[in-house]
Amino acid sequence: MRGVFSLLVKIIRPFLQSADRGALNHIMMASEEKYQEQTGFYWEHGETKDASALSYDPVFIDFVWKYACDATKISE
Numbered sequence: 001m002r003g004v005f006s007l008l009v010k011i012i013r014p015f016l017q018s019a020d021r022g023a024l025n026h027i028m029m030a031s032e033e034k035y036q037e038q039t040g041f042y043w044e045h046g047e048t049k050d051a052s053a054l055s056y057d058p059v060f061i062d063f064v065w066k067y068a069c070d071a072t073k074i075s076e
Contacts, residue, residue, distance in 0.1 A: 021045070 025043040029035050042051045054060055069076050 024046045028046055029043070041048045043049065066076070
């Protein structure tokens with residue numbers, strides 16, 4: 001079993017990032033004045049990125065909202 005775990009770690013390691021790199025967006029948003037009034041952006045590796053087209057689909061948005069309300073047992 002240990003050999004399988006070691007192999008798995010070797011395979012996924014290139015996709016992982018350090019804690020410093022992972023905290024970069026949070027540190028930038030909290031410390032740089034130019035970001036203080038900006039909202040609604042998707043950030044990745046310290047840069048703004050466009051969200052996927054699916055995230056703007058009103059049918060999908062409604063589906064996810066209803067699913068979340070049902071899963072958490074809150075009313076819409």
